[in-house]
Amino acid sequence: MTESFPGILTLLLGIPLLGAVVMGFIPRNSKGSLFGCALFFTVLDLLWSLNILSRFNSTLGEMQFVERVAWIPSYGVEYFIGIDGLSLFLILLTTLLGPIAILASWSIEEKVKEFLLFMLILQTSMLGTLLALDLFLFYVFWEAMLIPMYFIIGVWGGPRRIYAALKFVIYTMSGSLIMLIGIIALVTTASQLNQTTSFDLLRLYDLRLSFEQQMWLFLAFSLSFAIKVPLFPFHTWLPDAHVEAPTAGSVILAGVMLKMGTYGFLRFAIPLFPDAARAAAPFISTLAVIGVVYGALVAMMQSDLKKLVAYSSVSHLGLVMLGLFALNLQGVQGAVYQMINHGLSTAALFLAVGMIYERRHSRMIADFGGLWKVIPLFSVIFLVITLSSIGLPGLNGFVGEFLILLGAFKNMTPWAVVAASGIVLAAIYMLWMYRRVFFGPISPENQTLKDVGTREIVVLVPILVLIVFMGIYPKPILNRISPSVEKIIARMERPTTLSRQTLEERRTAEKEGARHAN
């Protein structure tokens, strides 16, 4: 079911880029038309992704809308993209958050054009990361994501933006470059076994590697993904980046980028190296669970709203990781679902925090209190988001958390039990924060805050609707996720690798063959 080259997915990738090009022709000082242009193209992209959703065949676990064109034949690199249940909703999440983040950046006054350009480029590169089925292509997008984000944090960020941006890039990059070596080593091994060089992920899936090889490669891949997730103890770039990033940056960072890590595990590290993944599961789950508890405890003590949300991400994504490494349908499906949930709720939290910040120019919890009195509507919205984030049944967060824990409970009971305590801790820190910000007596400087305006409602309502919808009726989403997850699970359970001995034999045979050929 390969599509012809500029197919619908290429269009999906191309629309934001086209927007960036068009924006080049808009004068620098007309903020309105710049925003209009960016919004137009991101909304167009959203609509297009909805079109893809409607055409998506929910019964298939295979890649759909696949496009495959040779790109760098001398490397064996292809422009090979496709979509399946794992990426579908992350893509929708990305296209949804794109216009929302842009709309939320209205308060940016300086260098608007550049900002929007970076947002559009970021959009393309994130979508590309999710769509790529060629390891090289994936890596290109994966790294390319960093650049616009680096600028967004570094130029439009808070007082310590430079430190944060640099830390973000260097930290992430140190992981991904190790992965690059992993990719190279994998492809090299594959080309020695198959006699052709190809970065085609789907073909690499079928590769049988020895356990030792798998372990090394898995390590290389997971380091990169673990930093992105971020898994404890690789998380310290996250609070810095979040605190300093402008609202849109935080939204995209938390909403989409962190998912790239977990998505990477799911798409690459686990299915490519199933035995290693299974062997590493206890170890990674331990880190994940530490992350759940640790993130929650640290979040509890934060005095800065953004930092709190940032650490809550550490906690939540720990849970996602636990689900992934439960390595059963419930856990993985829940993890995928939870990725989307976290994308929505954390993005919404950052948006909301950004809105307060715009009003009050402070993110310190201590500066607030009793806000419900003056901005009740905002408070209610914030409450719903908070509740989604702590996994209240009936809202989206619960479905994901429940499935994750259900899955984890089966395969790794002790971890699940500890992780479940994260649910309590989440309630503690989120509600404590909520209480300190929105409840209590109101101080005079907060008396004059304005409630949410139309633009802000437009920003938040789609997320709220999804939060509720996904909590009550997750079936259409879960249905589309599960065939792909089942495929991965099935891959995990296929007969294990060739023994090392056979592999050695094969390799020596090949070497000899090559020698004879010379």
Next chain:
Amino acid sequence: MQINQVNLVNPDTLPSLAELWLAGPVIEILIAALTVLLLDLFLKDEDKGALTWISVLGLATAGAMSLVLWPSGEGILFNSLRIDGFSLFFTNLLLAAAILTLLSSVHYLKETNIQKGEFHALILFSTFGMILMAMANDLILFFLALETMSIGVYVLTGMWHQRSAAGEAAMKYFLNGAFASGFLLYGIALIYGATGSTNLERIGDYLSQNPLQGNFLLITGAVLLLIGLAFKVAAVPFHFWAPDVYEGAPTPVTGFMAVAVKAAAFAGWIRIVMHQLSPLEDQLSFILWAIAILTMTVGNLLALTQSSVKRMLAYSSIAHAGYLLIGVIAGNDMGGSAVLFYMLVYTLMTLGAFGVLMALQQAGKDNDSYQAFAGIGFKHRFLALAMSIFMLSLAGFPPFGGFTGKFYLFRSAVESGHTVLSVIAVLNSVLSVAYYLRVIVMMYMQEGRGEAKPFRRSPYLYTAIAITALGILWLGVAPDFPLELSRISIASLR
């Protein structure tokens, strides 16, 4: 009487016209150089712009001639030059580097009162030397070509009289260079002693027919030769001259040195060490390995805390030499072509970066501290954008050429079993991100202190920068054609 005797030499052994015709591109450069020298005497100062055009035209003609004339795999002029794809690749690479250098230096020279005619002539002569280095099939020819290039560059370094650092740099460069030449020459002597010839092909024959184990004369020769080459590419621990010289030299010369000299030396490295001396691979690999690791680590580590961008770029070029050595160590065809490809990318990135530095030059003085970049990001968008591309590419971010090149290098290393080396290289890359991004930080994320005055609008320079930036993008996005070229070039060595 002597002359008569010479005439008695069998005319058949003299080079035919066809052979000379094949050497045409090289000769063309000489012609251009001499033309420039002569015209310089007659042209009035305001007309000296023509010199640029003559030089560029000469170089471009040489390139065109090489593309048209050169068949593959021939040795000419008593087999001392080889005309093959490899030569073709490097010839054009070096010509391009020279052209870009000349284009971007037009205004720089005007500001700094560097003698224009001599500058052009020396650049052309050096280029001539470099091209011969890439083509040389004879160690002695290689040495002479290297000396031609070196002496040209020594002089270029010291040409800027007003700047006393330039004299110092020239002195340092010269002393180090002559010292290293001594070792190189000693190495050639020993190789000659071991094999009885300086012709690479005959050396190759010798190597393939004789046992190498314990042949210390040969190995010592090869090692000393290696050291000489390592000096030219500024590999650690033979690199110490590089930062000082790069900093002290006029910026166009620095760019030319960082790119062309290195490219020529790597051409020698590939043709001699990687290709002809490949039977010695086992003996040399450890030394190469150590040098490569040291080079990239020291280069990156010391670049980290520089306060001058020019000097940072000097260290960065050391580090890049280390990356390039990975390809040499890999030793396979892929490694060779990776070096070629990366050399191409590196040429564009580095020339571009130095071009931007030239644009920042003010009132006849170099303005190359990080501070000079402060806040230019949103004032001088083109320069800042180009510089960002260069920096990101140097740091190895996709979708720029630097990434593709590094990818190919690492790939060759992994393929030949040097995974550890590539991991070390990768960690070094991480280190390098810090200082490359610092330039971007300066440009976009910090406010200028009012220092950044309007830059001179120099169409030549800006064209050169634009060409390099676009080239890097091209190499990053659609690298297939140049990759194929580099692969064919390496294959032509066999």
Next chain:
Amino acid sequence: MNAELITFYILATLLIVSSLSVIFQRNPIYSALSLVAALFFVAVLFLTLQAPMLAILQILIYAGAIMVIFLFVIMLLNPDAREPRRFLWWGFGSLAAGILALELIALVIPRGAKVWSGGGAVGPDFGSPKKLAESLFTDFMLPFEVASVLLLVALIGIVVLAKREA
């Protein structure tokens, strides 16, 4: 011990002594003169190796031309002869150079490998101008041409460098 060897030893000793004198003389002029002596001894050694033409060239070019330039520059600049001597640094330098000599000798003197044994038979006109010219204009024709370019470059170089600002 045959005469050859004795000659060699004498020449070698003289060469070494004059070389050391080059680097240990305080006054550059004495150094230069020592160098001339050293070059001369090298020329004599060339003769023992059947390279008469080279011996002549050595004396003509080196002692004649190059050394004159050296002396000229020394006179021109008339540098202060007092040069601070730091013994630690000298120690380092000599130690390193000594090790270098030892290493080179240890590596170069072939240990057991009989790649060649010195002193093959050569014709009587070996080293003659004719032979040299033959070699120079056939196999080494291109290097010869390049050498001329090299000298041209050097020429331009000194003009550029040494010319005073207008």
Next chain:
Amino acid sequence: MESSAVMESSSLLRWILLVPLLGAVINMIFTSYRDRKTAGWLASIALAVSFGLSLWIWFGLSSGTVLNDTLFTWIESPPFKVKMSLLVDRLTLIMLLVITGVGLMIHIYSLGYMGKDEGGVRYFAYLNLFIFFMLLLVLADNLLLLFVGWEGVGLCSYLLIGFWYQDHTNTIAANKAFIVNRIGDVCFLLGLFLLFWELGLKGIWTLDFVELKSHVHLLSTGRITLITLLLFAGATGKSAQIPLFVWLPDAMQGPTPVSALIHAATMVTAGIYMTARLHFLFALAPATLAVIAVIGVLTALFAATIATAQNDIKRVLAYSTISQLGYMFLAVGVGAYSAAVFHLFTHAFFKACLFLSAGSVIHGLQGEQDMRKMGGLKSYFPKTYWTYLIAGLALSGAPLTAGFFSKDQILWQTFSHGSVLLWFVAWGTAGLTAFYMFRQFFMVFHGECKVNDHLRAHIHESPTVMTAPLMILALGSIVTGWLGLPEYLFGSAWDHWLEPVFGTQVNGHGGVLIEILLMLLTVGLAAGAIYLAYRAYSPPWVGGLPYRLALNKYYVDEVYDSLFVRPMTRLADWFAQIFDMAVVDRFVNGLAARVQASSFFWRRLQTGNVQHYLLYFLAGTLFVLGYYLF
């Protein structure tokens, strides 16, 4: 819910749920556009509709029939599948009637009580939302959906406790309630997981009550014990049992009708409902049942002793609630589910009535809750006085009141179950109950009036909209008991009604005589206690150590604080302030700093002296050559 039960589909059920939800949503959306009165009426009407529907079902439901209403598949992750599906059997129906009936009374009462509060609209929205979740809890046909209601009511409880959000103590109490509940909820979830996977091992993938019932026997007793213990741990949170009862007294910070509805009549009984719903599971785990019984009776005693020393009018009632819930769990523990539900039912009436009456008093006194500042209020609150008295008598177990029958049944079942010790403690607690109840009654309504003069001028009896529900509930406090008369009188209509759910309860040994004897003992004890309370408004041991312990609630909060809360916050603080920055991040930044420092260090090699460079060059050469030498 016999296996023979007839399953009937009825789309009526969903409307029971949806109407309150709709009310809540409408009120929520139009918070700022709607006046309080309309909002209140809207909420009440929504509830009335639900009540009407419940009644309709009650009349229509024939014995042995189970109604089912499947909406859609909720979560599916094969083999896991849970539907949004509702189920009504007789047990559910009782709960439905309690929730909607008592709820309706409280809604109406709230019209008066909250009529002047500025957050009135929000209040009614919350209240309706609560009703929705509570109905969901009891209507759920599977464990997970039940859990949704379970957490949902927790949320509403949180919102309502913190209703007056401008006061920190309220919101702190709200947080405490939610978090303590969550601890229980997590245990509940874990129990659910265990149940699901254990059954899965047997090839049964379900959480439906009906299917669970027919398959749980496949599980081993050990597993069931673990599962039930975890589920019960969940119940201790929601139903305020030891050790998770601490939130309930604080929950009294909410508006009094809320205390009546959520923290007395409905939500806190969710734990009882859950165990009753899963009685087939608990029945297979005798060890768990024993634990439940012991915890139940201990909670009953413990809370009752605290209640004797409290001076806050609502706190006494709160501890009383805890104590009564303990009774219910005692009943569950001895296998008397029917009795437990019966007590739940009657307790809903009289405790709601008590709370609302107390609310009436508080309302009249403009928010005063300290009983020491009351006294002699009989004349000011003629109607409230009587409703309070009737409900109080019912709580104390005065003969012929509802409490008399239901509590007596529990005591008898305990005794006949063979647990004399448990019976004895429960019996003693009954005395304590009567004592604290009437201590409160006398302190509030009799004796000298200690209300200050300023307030006294404004004391007023509540309007009819508040007293009417009081009277209805008071009536209920008496007549509901008659549904479950003991065997020796007319037999229990109640037990028959619930027979399809719990099966026939076999109450073995003993006999009528002993039953009557025990009953007399209880009544006598209660009468004595009331007399004691009449004589000495405060317990005779005032000032003693036991009194001080009881007054300070046995320092449980403090103990928890120093055992759990403070260590955790200290740990969190250490993580956040020290570990994260000084260890995790320091490692990262330290690495960077180390690299930078070494950069500076190695830069010093680059001296600028060319001869140094040459020496380095030479040294490099020497190393390289040396490598070949050695």
Next chain:
Amino acid sequence: MLSLNYYLALSALIFAIGVMGVIIRRNLIIIMMSIELMLNAVNLAFVALARSHGSMDGQTIVVFVMAVAAAEAVVGLAIVITVFRQRQTLDPQEMQLLKG
């Protein structure tokens, strides 16, 4: 005919002496003379090797080396003159503008 080894050893020795001079002397002109010594050492080696191989190549090469030596010497001295004009010294250690 002497063994080649004598000449090679002598050449190495002279080379080392040249190196030593380059490193320890603090006069640019003498340093350059030392470099000439190094080149002469190489020349000696070339001639000796040419003799032992019986091929003229080595001798021819020496001619080129002389050319290179001459070119280096003049350019070097020109640089020395420039530097001397700027700094009035021939001590390389006093030229440390560029470092770090």
